[in-house]
Amino acid sequence: LMATGAARAEAGTVELRLCQLGGREYASFGRVRPDPEIAIVEDCMRAYREGGHDGLIGVGGGSAIDIAKSVAAYAGYHGALADLFGVDQVPRKGPPLIAIPTTAGTGSEVTNVAILSDQAAQLKKGIVRDYLLPDVALVSPQMTLTCPRSVTAASGVDALVHAIESYLSLNASPITDALAIGAIKLIASALPKAYANPANLQAR
Numbered sequence: 001l002m003a004t005g006a007a008r009a010e011a012g013t014v015e016l017r018l019c020q021l022g023g024r025e026y027a028s029f030g031r032v033r034p035d036p037e038i039a040i041v042e043d044c045m046r047a048y049r050e051g052g053h054d055g056l057i058g059v060g061g062g063s064a065i066d067i068a069k070s071v072a073a074y075a076g077y078h079g080a081l082a083d084l085f086g087v088d089q090v091p092r093k094g095p096p097l098i099a100i101p102t103t104a105g106t107g108s109e110v111t112n113v114a115i116l117s118d119q120a121a122q123l124k125k126g127i128v129r130d131y132l133l134p135d136v137a138l139v140s141p142q143m144t145l146t147c148p149r150s151v152t153a154a155s156g157v158d159a160l161v162h163a164i165e166s167y168l169s170l171n172a173s174p175i176t177d178a179l180a181i182g183a184i185k186l187i188a189s190a191l192p193k194a195y196a197n198p199a200n201l202q203a204r
Contacts, residue, residue: 001026001027001028001029001044001047001048001051001053001055001056001057001071002026002027002028002029002056002057002058002059003029003032003044003056003057003058003059003060003064003065003067003068003071004028004029004030004032004058004059004060004064005030005032005033005060005063005064026053026057027047027051027053029043029044029047029048029067031043031044032060032063032064032067033063034061034063035063035117035124036063036066036067036070036116036117037116037117037118037119038081038082038116038117038118038119038125039119040067041067041070041071041074041081041116042081044067044068044070044071045071045074045075045081048071048075049075053095054095054096055095055096055097055098056068056071056072056075056094056095056096056097056098057097057098057099057100058097058098058099058100058108058109058134059100059102059143060100060101060102060103061101061102061103061105061106061108061151061155062101062103062105062106062107062108062115064102065099065101065106065108065109065134066108066114066115066116067114068097068099068134069097069099069108069114069127069132069134070114070116070127070132071094072094072095072097072131072132073090073094073114073127073129073131073132074094075094075095076091076092076093076094076095077090077091077092084127085125085126085127086126086127086128087128087129088128088129089127089129090127090129090131090132092131093131094131096135097134097135097136098134098135098136098137098138099134099136099137099138100137100138100139100140100143101137101139101143102143102144102146102147103144103147103151103152103155104144104152104155104156104158104159104204105154105155105156105157105158105159105162106155106158107159107162109134109137109139110133110134110137111132111133112128112129112130112131112132112133113126113127113128113132114126114127114132141201141202141204142201144194144204145198145199145201145204147198149195149198152191152194152195152198153191153195156187156190156191156194156195157191159183159187160183160184160187160188160191162183163180163181163183163184163187164180164184166179166180166183167180167181167184190202190203190204191203
């Protein structure tokens with residue numbers, strides 16, 4: 001089952017990537033929105049179970065990938081989704097999960113966290129466990145080509161802030177400092193170019 005936003009589900013870039021699945025059948029859950037809500041995860045979970053799916057693909061920004069991660073965590077559990085909030089509450093590894101990011105900023109494709117919005121409590125809540133780490137992350141500049149300039153700018157600045165946070169962290173080390181400085185230099189050079197010319201694959 002592919003979790004993605006409605007606009008992304010209709011975009012040719014998704015088909016471009018999924019045509020490489022070797023003829024395997026898939027269905028789309030195209031109702032992902034920014035700041036994903038618990039109810040959307042539950043709807044996606046129903047689609048996953050009713051469709052008899054055996055794996056998940058998150059295509060989009062952090063919201064789509066977090067939905068796919070949440071469903072993967074929820075798939076092997078038969079209690080309430082709320083039971084999984086917090087650290088190390090997910091009891092077992094879920095189905096295979098592929099993350100295909102379409103923005104530069106969140107890093108959700110390489111983290112063990114999914115963040116969801118609890119509308120009733122007006123809070124953001126996290127599911128945290130290494131079981132949420134995607135099995136595969138497919139990172140391609142081609143997948144960002146349809147991003148509006150505003151999303152390119154915002155997600156690029158998000159990536160920049162992550163690098164700055166890493167450099168300023170009390171837990172920084174010479175290795176993380178080198179990586180953070182490298183990222184800052186790359187983003188400072190590439191982001192203005194990608195914003196000015198969205199088709200510039202090298203900058204992306």
